[in-house]
Amino acid sequence: MAPAGAADGPVAIVTGASAGIGLKTALGLARAGMRVVMTGRNPARTEAARRFVAERSGNPQVMAALADFASLAEVRRLADEMLEAHPRIAVLVNNAGLIAPRYEQSADGCELTFAVNHLAPFLLTSLLLDRLKEAAPAPPAPRAQPPRIVTVASEAHRGARIDPARLAGPQDWSAYKAYGRSKLCNILFTRELAARLQGSGVVATCLHPGVVATELANRGGGWIGLGWRLGKPFMLSQEKGAETSIFLALVPDPAPFHGAYVIRKKPAQPAPAARDDHLAGRLWQERARLVGL
Numbered sequence: 221m222a223p224a225g226a227a228d229g230p231v232a233i234v235t236g237a238s239a240g241i242g243l244k245t246a247l248g249l250a251r252a253g254m255r256v257v258m259t260g261r262n263p264a265r266t267e268a269a270r271r272f273v274a275e276r277s278g279n280p281q282v283m284a285a286l287a288d289f290a291s292l293a294e295v296r297r298l299a300d301e302m303l304e305a306h307p308r309i310a311v312l313v314n315n316a317g318l319i320a321p322r323y324e325q326s327a328d329g330c331e332l333t334f335a336v337n338h339l340a341p342f343l344l345t346s347l348l349l350d351r352l353k354e355a356a357p358a359p360p361a362p363r364a365q366p367p368r369i370v371t372v373a374s375e376a377h378r379g380a381r382i383d384p385a386r387l388a389g390p391q392d393w394s395a396y397k398a399y400g401r402s403k404l405c406n407i408l409f410t411r412e413l414a415a416r417l418q419g420s421g422v423v424a425t426c427l428h429p430g431v432v433a434t435e436l437a438n439r440g441g442g443w444i445g446l447g448w449r450l451g452k453p454f455m456l457s458q459e460k461g462a463e464t465s466i467f468l469a470l471v472p473d474p475a476p477f478h479g480a481y482v483i484r485k486k487p488a489q490p491a492p493a494a495r496d497d498h499l500a501g502r503l504w505q506e507r508a509r510l511v512g513l
């Protein structure tokens with residue numbers, strides 16, 4: 221097998237890598253010698269981030285790709301592009317996310333925060349899954365590292381409620397409730413995905429990065445936006461915030477983290493709703509219907 225950084229080596233895809241935790245995650249993976257694809261929605265911001273990572277890491281194998289996750293058609297196009305360009309995909313970091321400051325709908329008519337934070341990574345993961353499975357080392361290959369899907373969730377999932385029958389609708393909408401709901405969906409997705417991937421050689425895990433000084437809630441109106449801007453000096457740096465994502469993407473044996481919700485590099489107990497297997501199963505069916513799988 222070619223080394224990770226070789227021109228034909230496996231790639232790591234990091235979504236939402238034009239800024240914040242995603243950018244610093246891409247930097248960590250590039251520094252570790254991986255070939256990295258950084259996705260973003262804004263061409264100038266994404267290319268600037270790509271150049272920053274390539275220069276800082278000294279790794280020339282850093283690429284950029286574009287897709288607005290508020291459109292499932294764009295997610296499908298991105299997946300097609302990745303499958304066409306990269307015969308081996310070893311790591312997918314589902315990091316892109318936002319807190320929509322007001323109720324909006326995606327191009328597909330779904331609540332925007334849910335669409336970007338949850339439906340898009342669900343669809344992207346589903347479309348890349350066979351390629352990730354192909355990257356699993358055939359036994360016996362004791363030193364080869366298993367491919368993995370690392371999804372960024374959040375402690376904001378605690379207290380969130382989901383009605384699977386109204387998954388893509390406003391439900392009882394507020395910016396924070398919609399955000400918490402999307403992150404609860406990400407943990408339940410990881411749980412169900414891990415069960416479905418048992419024996420495939422692919423590891424699925426999710427994490428809370430800490431409270432990190434990024435742009436995440438800058439545009440948020442009202443108390444969330446104000447609190448975020450005032451609280452920034454007390455938050456983790458973006459480098460610290462990327463540490464758990466980088467750890468999970470690179471740890472040689474990720475098996476202990478399969479299906480886990482990870483905080484500070486250790487499995488943690490999520491809220492009871494995030495451990496509800498019945499809910500996880502219902503959500504899987506409903507979101508598969510929403511994305512047309």
Ligand SMILES: NC(=O)c1ccc[n+]([C@@H]2O[C@H](COP(=O)([O-])OP(=O)(O)OC[C@H]3O[C@@H](n4cnc5c(N)ncnc54)[C@H](OP(=O)(O)O)[C@@H]3O)[C@@H](O)[C@H]2O)c1
Nearest residue numbers: 236238239240241288289315316317374431432434435436
């Ligand atoms: N910061 C925290 O304290 C914290 C805590 C828990 C979880 N998280 C999670 O960590 C992840 C990264 O967030 P961050 O804090 O680093 O925020 P950030 O600085 O705002 O970065 C978010 C990234 O997602 C991208 N993105 C947003 N909307 C998108 C869309 N419609 N299509 C494609 N990409 C889109 C952004 O692109 P643009 O550059 O174009 O905006 C950016 O690259 C998110 O999933 C967030 O929920 C963050």
